[in-house]
Amino acid sequence: MKRHNANRYWIALYLVPIVVLFGAFFVYPLFFNIYTSFMKWKGSSEMTWNNFANYSKLFSDDTFLLAIKNNVIWALSQGFIQVPLAALIALMLAREPKGWRVMRTVYFLPNVISTVAIAMVWVALYNPQYGFINAILKLFGGEPRNWLGDPSTALAAIILTTVIYVGYFMIIILAAVMDIPKELYEAAQIDGASTLQQELRITLPMVRGTMVTCMTLAMAYGMRHFESTWLMTGGGPAYSTTTMGIMLYLKMDALRYGEASAAGIVLIVLGSVVIVAIRKIMGNKDPMAEAAQ
Amino acid sequence: MRMTKIGRGFLVAAALLFVLPFAGFAQSGEIVLKWPCIWVGKDSKAPAIAEIVDNFNKANAGKIRVEIEPSNDYNAYEQKVRTAIMAGVAPGDIFTLKLNASTKEFYSSNLLMDFSKDLTGEWKNSFDQGALQQSIIGGKLKTLPIETAVLPIWYNGDLLKKAGVSKIPQTIDELWTAMDKLKAAGIYPSSQMSGDTNAWTSMIWFSWFATSFGGPDVWDKPFTDKAFVESAKLMKRLFNDYTTPDAIGASAGVSGGHFLAGRTAIFSNGPWYAGRADLRATSFFPSIVIAPVPPAGPHKNIIISRLQANIAAGETKDKARHDAIITFLKYLTSKNNMAKLAESSGSMLAVNSGYVPTDPLQKQFYDLVGKGYQTANDLEAALGAEATLEFTQQLSALALGKITPEQFCSLVEKKIDR
Numbered sequence: 001m002k003r004h005n006a007n008r009y010w011i012a013l014y015l016v017p018i019v020v021l022f023g024a025f026f027v028y029p030l031f032f033n034i035y036t037s038f039m040k041w042k043g044s045s046e047m048t049w050n051n052f053a054n055y056s057k058l059f060s061d062d063t064f065l066l067a068i069k070n071n072v073i074w075a076l077s078q079g080f081i082q083v084p085l086a087a088l089i090a091l092m093l094a095r096e097p098k099g100w101r102v103m104r105t106v107y108f109l110p111n112v113i114s115t116v117a118i119a120m121v122w123v124a125l126y127n128p129q130y131g132f133i134n135a136i137l138k139l140f141g142g143e144p145r146n147w148l149g150d151p152s153t154a155l156a157a158i159i160l161t162t163v164i165y166v167g168y169f170m171i172i173i174l175a176a177v178m179d180i181p182k183e184l185y186e187a188a189q190i191d192g193a194s195t196l197q198q199e200l201r202i203t204l205p206m207v208r209g210t211m212v213t214c215m216t217l218a219m220a221y222g223m224r225h226f227e228s229t230w231l232m233t234g235g236g237p238a239y240s241t242t243t244m245g246i247m248l249y250l251k252m253d254a255l256r257y258g259e260a261s262a263a264g265i266v267l268i269v270l271g272s273v274v275i276v277a278i279r280k281i282m283g284n285k286d287p288m289a290e291a292a293q
Numbered sequence: 294m295r296m297t298k299i300g301r302g303f304l305v306a307a308a309l310l311f312v313l314p315f316a317g318f319a320q321s322g323e324i325v326l327k328w329p330c331i332w333v334g335k336d337s338k339a340p341a342i343a344e345i346v347d348n349f350n351k352a353n354a355g356k357i358r359v360e361i362e363p364s365n366d367y368n369a370y371e372q373k374v375r376t377a378i379m380a381g382v383a384p385g386d387i388f389t390l391k392l393n394a395s396t397k398e399f400y401s402s403n404l405l406m407d408f409s410k411d412l413t414g415e416w417k418n419s420f421d422q423g424a425l426q427q428s429i430i431g432g433k434l435k436t437l438p439i440e441t442a443v444l445p446i447w448y449n450g451d452l453l454k455k456a457g458v459s460k461i462p463q464t465i466d467e468l469w470t471a472m473d474k475l476k477a478a479g480i481y482p483s484s485q486m487s488g489d490t491n492a493w494t495s496m497i498w499f500s501w502f503a504t505s506f507g508g509p510d511v512w513d514k515p516f517t518d519k520a521f522v523e524s525a526k527l528m529k530r531l532f533n534d535y536t537t538p539d540a541i542g543a544s545a546g547v548s549g550g551h552f553l554a555g556r557t558a559i560f561s562n563g564p565w566y567a568g569r570a571d572l573r574a575t576s577f578f579p580s581i582v583i584a585p586v587p588p589a590g591p592h593k594n595i596i597i598s599r600l601q602a603n604i605a606a607g608e609t610k611d612k613a614r615h616d617a618i619i620t621f622l623k624y625l626t627s628k629n630n631m632a633k634l635a636e637s638s639g640s641m642l643a644v645n646s647g648y649v650p651t652d653p654l655q656k657q658f659y660d661l662v663g664k665g666y667q668t669a670n671d672l673e674a675a676l677g678a679e680a681t682l683e684f685t686q687q688l689s690a691l692a693l694g695k696i697t698p699e700q701f702c703s704l705v706e707k708k709i710d711r
């Protein structure tokens with residue numbers, strides 16, 4: 001009994017660092033953020049109670065509504081384009097074609113390169129005068145465009161750049177696919193199932209749990225997206241690529257900390273809604289885990 | 294289960310490692326002043342600042358020591374200053390900031406020292422009185438002006454010559470004619486941009502137009518005023534007819550890059566750009582002429598300028614520390630040191646140092662200021678970050694014809710915090 005109690009104390013002691021860190025860097029800032037979202041605060045001056053004024057100002061601002069729309073587009077594109085594309089590549093590589101190990105590394109490589117460097121490369125590729133994309137377009141008789149300078153193309157142009165990060169989810173899905181017992185495929189082959197049927201009836205259902213996790217991660221990234229857009233367009237032109245993260249940052253830049261906090265809270269709430277929704281729609285069942293039990 | 298000696302030793306070592314960096318090692322009685330400083334590394338002011346601080350420390354050995362805390366990234370530095378003030382601590386004993394409509398909010402903080410009582414007599418007279426006046430807000434002088442900047446337009450003389458433009462345009466019609474000639478010669482007339490958070494080079498053009506239409510106090514008027522609408526029309530013209538195809542959404546790097554590469558003939562920026570090694574290395578460098586934007590409206594003889602850097606100090610109740618800060622600031626802003634700083638960096642300073650530049654391009658800036666023009670702020674300095682951001686974002690929409698000049702002005706007006 002004594003030993004049992006001693007262990008409990010040690011377990012509690014081991015938990016202290018993470019509880020302290022989580023409390024200091026998540027729980028406290030979250031509650032402070034909620035508190036300041038109801039305040040008028042310019043950083044240097046005293047905070048004054050502002051009711052829901054920060055929130056009502058945000059929701060009456062067309063730019064903020066556009067930012068929400070853009071974030072939803074980001075989340076959907078990451079979840080429903082990036083992840084299926086990653087799954088497709090993973091399924092191909094799982095068949096272990098010649099050079100698949102090299103391809104696996106190549107696909108993953110952009111994830112270890114600085115976002116800044118990649119963004120600058122894309123800016124150069126999209127350059128209306130000297131960019132590679134317009135050069136190709138001109139070669140086929142097309143009209144060059146200012147891809148990042150035109151509100152009708154800027155958002156799509158930036159979202160397209162994230163395709164190169166497909167290797168991140170590909171690695172996760174590939175690991176799950178590789179874990180599927182080979183016997184299932186052998187049995188299917190004996191029953192005369194085609195490759196496509198094997199993928200549709202065995203692989204995809206078996207990696208469903210992993211896919212849902214990837215989609216959750218991808219959509220969460222989409223909801224908090226900031227870096228590449230900030231580096232490539234700064235949220236422009238005419239706010240066409242702006243996101244809630246950028247709005248939040250710019251509110252802070254303008255010393256409107258109360259409004260920035262309100263934007264942060266909206267971002268957290270919407271992000272949570274999207275994640276809960278995807279888990280509800282796609283389900284949480286993991287056939288691999290069930291099979292293992 | 295007891296903690297071993299090794300475990301205890303580890304904890305003590307960890308605690309020491311955590312605590313030691315925060316412990317001061319100043320000699321007894323010596324006041325150490327921390328200066329988080331942006332003028333370090335490759336910054337043009339770095340060598341002179343390092344020398345000034347070094348000389349001060351030698352002269353005050355054992356009494357006052359200034360320690361520079363280097364910061365190479367200006368945006369990061371600004372964030373550091375803002376975050377510190379927001380968190381209720383002064384960013385340092387001495388620090389700098391760009392005084393504009395947003396940062397003037399810091400004047401309401403008790404963390405900044407008010408220099409009103411200390412700045413008297415000869416020290417006060419050594420400052421540019423206009424810049425000093427701009428630094429007084431609500432009767433308080435919580436920052437001292439150090440660097441000012443006039444923001445003219447720059448002509449690539451070689452390209453003008455190539456296009457058959459024989460003289461610098463003096464009127465707006467002459468400017469359009471020159472631009473047409475440049476265009477006909479296959480040269481992009483001007484560098485414009487609508488990217489970043491302030492559309493810097495285009496914002497300078499707009500500021501010239503607006504003040505020429507509405508006078509030096511134009512920023513006090515509603516942004517829906519005719520002066521701004523007319524200026525917006527001219528900006529649309531510049532974007533549609535007289536700039537590079539990538540101007541919409543372009544950053545300051547792109548805008549400047551075109552001028553550096555000799556692709557555009559007319560550019561806009563402050564005097565610090567003259568110190569760039571890549572500009573000095575160009576074949577057209579000796580041909581550069583700087584001039585005001587020809588007046589588009591009835592108000593002439595106005596030049597656009599701004600306070601580029603002000604120096605601030607952390608408020609302290611310790612009289613000895615207070616006096617040490619003032620002693621250093623007096624030394625820093627002494628005529629000799631300011632002349633040294635101006636000479637080595639090419640910057641225009643807000644302290645009358647008697648410095649006469651010998652560099653031809655730098656001399657052009659001093660000559661322009663010496664012509665007795667009336668000064669007016671640029672849009673960013675006058676209206677702050679949020680209005681400037683709206684200006685930047687909607688400038689793209691204006692240039693693309695998605696909104697009218699009237700709508701453009703109306704959208705910016707909504708973001709002005711009056």
